[in-house]
Amino acid sequence: MFSFNKLVIFGVGLIGGSLARALRERAGAKGRVVGVGRSAQSVARAVELGVIDEAVALDADVALARALSDADIVLLAAPVAQTEPLLARIAPFLDARTIVTDAGSTKSDVVSSARKALGASRIKQFVPGHPIAGRESSGVEAALPELYVELNVVLCPLPENAAADIEKIEAMWRATGACVRQMSEAQHDRVFASVSHLPHVLSCALVDQILAAPDAELKFFFAAGGFRDFTRIAASSPEMWRDICLANRTALLVELDDYVNVLARFRAAIEASDGAALEEAFARSRMARTEWQERGGIKPAGK
C-alpha cells in the first residue's frame, strides 16, 4: 500500500487535484496534501472541496519553506513553460530527501529546465513523469478520484535518480489505478510528437486553410462528419498547444517533415491516377486503425 507523509502540489487543477483525490479516496493513503498556487486564493477552492488540506501562495517565503521542509513528494502540475521558474523558486527550500516529479506533456525540455534550475547536486531528486489524461475539462472542480484508472503514466527516469525514488513515484501512480511505463525522454517526445502534437497541428492547419479560402463560408457550410472528427482537437487551448509545440519543437519538426514526405507519396499516387497504390494505402490505414480500436487502444478521456 502506498503511503506518504506530505505531498506538495504546484498547480491544483484536473491533474494535481485528481492525484490528491485518488491517493486519499481511492488508495486510502494518509498524509497531508498542500496545494501551491499563484496566490492563496487561487487554491482556496481546492481546500473548500476537501481536495487539499492547505493552500500556500507561491510568493510566501515562510509558508513555502515550511510546506517544503518535510515533504516526501513534490508534484509540478503547472504548464511546462513554468517548469524552470517553479523549480528555481523551490530549489532553495528543497529538503534532500524530497522527490520532485512533474506532469508535463513534453519531457526533454522539462529535463533540461530541471538541470538548469536544480543544478548537478539536486537533479537526482527530479523524476520526470507524464500522466496521459484527457484535458477536455480542467480546473480542480473537474478532479476525480478515478481519473487515472487504466490510464497510462510515462516516467522518464534520469541516470542520476536513485532506484528507490523512481520506485516511490511509480508506486504513487500505481496507487491511483494507472499503468506505469518507463522510457527515455527522447523516446517519449518522439511518440507524443507523432500521436498527439502533430495531429493537433494538422487539424489546425486544415481549419486555417479553409478560413483563408475565398469560398470559406461555402466550405464550412458543407463540412460534415469527416471534418467534424478531424478538427475536433483544433478547438482546444491555444496557449497550451503553443507551449507544447515549442517545448517539443525538435521532435515535432522531425515528425512533421516525415509526414510531409508520406503526404508526397499519396500525392504522387493521386496525380498518377494510381488506383491500386491508393487503395492499398487506404486499406492498410483502415486495417491499422480498426485493429487499434479493437485492441482497446483508446483510454476514455477524462474517465
Next chain:
Amino acid sequence: MFSFNKLVIFGVGLIGGSLARALRERAGAKGRVVGVGRSAQSVARAVELGVIDEAVALDADVALARALSDADIVLLAAPVAQTEPLLARIAPFLDARTIVTDAGSTKSDVVSSARKALGASRIKQFVPGHPIAGRESSGVEAALPELYVELNVVLCPLPENAAADIEKIEAMWRATGACVRQMSEAQHDRVFASVSHLPHVLSCALVDQILAAPDAELKFFFAAGGFRDFTRIAASSPEMWRDICLANRTALLVELDDYVNVLARFRAAIEASDGAALEEAFARSRMARTEWQERGGIKPAGK
C-alpha cells in the same frame, strides 16, 4: 406536393432506398418505384422490404427497356466510377421526357462521363446532384424515410438543362426534407475536396506514417483521444475513397498543394519558436471551429 409516375433507381442501397422511402412514407407521393441491380437477386431484398415495387436486372434488355419507357425520373445511386457504363447502358432505352439525376460524391467527372455516354442530344436530360449524407451505414436495410431531413443536397445544373427539369429534381429532394443548393460542378468539387476528400487523405497519411515508424507499436499504444478523432475517417471503405480521390483528382491536388503550403507556415513558426504566431493561428482555428460547431454546421450523419 411532389408526385411522380415512375422512378427508376440504379443501385438500391442507403441513398437510393432512403429516397424511395422518403418520397412514399414521408411525402406521401404515389408512383411506381423500380430498382435496378447487377442481378434481380441483388435488389430482391429491397422488394421484400417494400422499399421498391419491382426489381430489374441490369442485363435484362426487355425488362430494362420496359422499366425506362415511361419513367419520369432516373436516379443513379451507384459508385461514381460506374456513371459512364451505366448511362451508356441506359441511353438506348431513354425516353426523351425522362430526367436523369445522380447521387455521386464528385461532379466534374460525372458530368464528363454523362456528356460522353449521353451525347450532345441527350445531355440536357441529365441534372447532376449530390445528397450529402453520412455513409457510415450502407445497404438497403439501413435506408430510412427520414435520412434526408435537414441534410443538404447540391445540384449542379448544366447550361443545357430545362428550367422545369431542374425544378422537378429540386422538388423531389425538397419532398424528402432536404435543403437544396445549386452550384457549378467545379465549385462543388473544390468544396468537397477541401472539407471531405483532403481530410480523408490527411488522416490516412498519419496512420500510414505511424505504421512505417520503427516504434509503431509504442506509438499506437500511447495514441489517445486526439489520434482517435483525427483518424476515425481512415477506417472507411478504401475502394470508395480510391474512386473519390481519382474522380476528384484535379480539385484534390489543388487543395492538397495549398494545404502543404499552410503546413509550411506552421512549420516555419515552430522552427523559429515564434510563440505569438503559433498562438494566433491556434486561436484563429479554435474560434472558427467553435463557431462552426455552434452554428450547427454539422448535420448528424445518417439521421
